[in-house]
Amino acid sequence: xxxxxxxxxxxxxxxxxxxxxxxxxxxxxxxxxxxxxxxxxxxxxxxxxxxxxxxxxxxxxxxxxxxxxxxxxxxxxxxxxxxxxxxxxxxxxxxxxxxxxxxxxxxxxxxxxxxxxxxxxxxxxxxxxxxxxxxxxxxxxxxxxxxxxxxxxxxxxxxxxxxxxxxxxxxxxxxxxxxxxxxxxxxxxxxxxxxxxxxxxxxxxxxxxxxxxxxxxxxxxxxxxxxxxxxxxxxxxxxxxxxxxxxxxxxxxxxxxxxxxxxxxxxxxxxxxxxxxxxxxxxxxxxxxxxxxxxxxxxxxxxxxxxxxxxxxxxxxxxxxxxxxxxxxxxxxxxxxxxxxxxxxxxxxxxxxxxxxxxxxxxxxxxxxxxxxxxxxxxxxxxxxxxxxxxxxxxxxxxxxxxxxxxxxxxxxxxxxxxxxxxxxxxxxxxxxxx
Numbered sequence: 233x234x235x236x237x238x239x240x241x242x243x244x245x246x247x248x249x250x251x252x253x254x255x256x257x258x259x260x261x262x263x264x265x266x267x268x269x270x271x272x273x274x275x276x277x278x279x280x281x282x283x284x285x286x287x288x289x290x291x292x293x294x295x296x297x298x299x300x301x302x303x304x305x306x307x308x309x310x311x312x313x314x315x316x317x318x319x320x321x322x323x324x325x326x327x328x329x330x331x332x333x334x335x336x337x338x339x340x341x342x343x344x345x346x347x348x349x350x351x352x353x354x355x356x357x358x359x360x361x362x363x364x365x366x367x368x369x370x371x372x373x374x375x376x377x378x379x380x381x382x383x384x385x386x387x388x389x390x391x392x393x394x395x396x397x398x399x400x401x402x403x404x405x406x407x408x409x410x411x412x413x414x415x416x417x418x419x420x421x422x423x424x425x426x427x428x429x430x431x432x433x434x435x436x437x438x439x440x441x442x443x444x445x446x447x448x449x450x451x452x453x454x455x456x457x458x459x460x461x462x463x464x465x466x467x468x469x470x471x472x473x474x475x476x477x478x479x480x481x482x483x484x485x486x487x488x489x490x491x492x493x494x495x496x497x498x499x500x501x502x503x504x505x506x507x508x509x510x511x512x513x514x515x516x517x518x519x520x521x522x523x524x525x526x527x528x529x530x531x532x533x534x535x536x537x538x539x540x541x542x543x544x545x546x547x548x549x550x551x552x553x554x555x556x557x558x559x560x561x562x563x564x565x566x567x568x569x570x571x572x573x574x575x576x577x578x579x580x581x582x583x584x585x586x587x588x589x590x591x592x593x594x595x596x597x598x599x600x601x602x603x604x605x606x607x608x609x610x611x612x613x614x615x616x617x618x619x620x621x622x623x624x625x626x627x628x629x630x631x632x633x634x635x636x637x638x639x640x641x642x643x644x645x646x647x648x649x650x651x652x653x654x655x656x657x658x659x660x661x662x663x664x665x666x667x
Contacts, residue, residue: 245431249311249424250383251390256420258394260413262514263402263507265491266498270405271342275622279491279614284350286612290604292357294597300358301596307366308432312425314359319421321352326414333409357603364599368587374533377584381529384580388522388572392515399511472589472598474658478651479582479605485647486548486575487609488618489640496555496637497564509561516565520572528577529584537585538660544577545655549648556638579606617643 269278301310325348332341371379401407401416408414497505497513505513524544532540551571558564583602590598618640625636 241434242431245427245434247383247386249427249431250387251393252420252424252427254387254390255394255397256417256424258391258396258518259398259401259420260394260417262395262398262511263494264408266494266510267402267405267408268342268345269491269495271338271345273339274619275491275495276615276619277342279612279619281346281349282487282491282609283612283615284346285353286604286607288350288354289357289360289607290600292354293361293600293603297358297361298596298598298600301361301365302594307362307369308428310358310362311366311428312432314356314362315421315425315428318352318356318359319418319425321348321355322414322418322421325349325352326411330409330411360603361596361600364583364603365595367583368590368595368599369592371587373584373588376587377529377532377537377581379529380583380587381525381527381532381580384525384529384576385522388518388525388576392518392522395511395515395518399508402507404507471659471662472586474654474662475585475589476601476605478655478659479602480608481651481654482545482548482578482648483605483608483651484613484617485644485649485651487613488616488621488647489552489614489637489644490609490618491614492618492622492637492640493555496634499634499637501632501634503558503561503564505561505564513561513565513568516569517572517575520569521576524573524576525580528580532581532584537581537588540581541578541585541655542652542660544574544581545648545652547571547574548578549645549652552641552644552648555641556634617647 265278265281268281269275272278297310300306325345328348329341329344332338332344367380367383368376397416398407398413401413406412494510494514497503497510503509528540528544547570551567551574554567555564558567586599586602621640621643622633622636625631625639626633631639
């Protein structure tokens with residue numbers, strides 16, 4: 233199946249949904265950790281937001297939504313329900329958090345944000361499952377990389393737009409305290425639900441059957457003819473398990489500095505970046521990802537997933553080593569942009585590889601595991617690795633915040649390098665691209 237098999241209105245609908253999804257994330261999370269740090273007071277506690285949201289998202293996907301998706305063949309329905317629930321829950325979380333702010337209890341207000349957003353993610357994660365399974369259903373190994381690359385390009389555009397908007401809405405925290413950001417992202421979620429609902433209504437039953445049937449037929453043909461699909465030196469289940477193991481180490485390394493990096497940018501003995509400059513640097517990451525998405529997808533289809541993933545990992549391991557020595561905001565934007573290229577290359581080729589390995593009857597469940605690993609970027613690494621490394625150095629060893637953060641960047645690079653070695657030894661060596 234070629235991408236053109238999907239009718240243009242359907243394709244535009246999918247693109248619009250992902251644009252709204254990532255714009256929402258850019259608006260909400262670009263400054264959320266800075267705001268939460270102002271309420272909670274230390275890096276480790278701040279990182280609990282990403283930790284608990286990730287844990288409840290993973291629990292929802294793996295224990296409930298993935299199984300429901302596979303059993304009842306639900307894709308678009310899960311997306312719509314998840315988006316609507318999340319849209320209304322954001323408003324509830326805002327008012328609970330506002331109640332404690334007005335009472336002068338900032339710490340409890342911070343905990344309310346952590347708790348509320350975590351519960352939100354449990355239900356919103358049904359949208360994650362529905363989306364991942366839907367994309368895999370309508371693509372084949374021959375076209376999956378290019379399709380995912382195109383989607384990631386649209387997502388990156390949305391995220392960059394959201395980050396720029398966040399730079400104007402944050403206003404030293406008042407955007408969260410007054411609710412502006414909460415109401416904006418709720419509107420985006422409900423708009424996304426409407427888009428997917430319209431897409432599902434526009435699809436005729438026969439078209440859905442054609443999309444799913446064609447994808448499965450071509451997957452069987454590719455396997456039988458050994459054209460562009462990978463073959464494995466060990467069983468596919470073992471390859472997928474090792475792939476998730478390597479990816480876990482890599483993502484922990486990447487994500488261990490996610491909460492630290494925005495704080496590092498604003499240090500008085502560092503770049504002293506303003507809100508808009510932070511927005512510029514974060515946007516550069518997204519712009520780099522946009523640049524890489526289309527090329528990475530096409531290269532993954534032509535050269536193989538493994539080679540493209542390795543190229544992304546090399547850049548991902550190298551860039552954190554430069555964060556502590558760059559002299560200007562512009563230079564930091566360039567380096568962080570290269571890191572964005574690395575991550576989106578990994579995400580694009582990695583999702584394509586996961587889709588190649590996973591059998592269609594188990595897509596909901598196994599893609600839930602893949603999503604859970606990728607969700608480690610939200611905070612567990614910050615809680616378990618980045619936060620303690622920073623806090624122990626500053627509070628116990630007496631190091632400056634700048635020194636502590638730079639050391640955390642080095643640890644990030646080491647972890648990514650180790651995960652790369654696992655990928656090379658257990659995954660890349662087991663996959664050969666046949667002709």
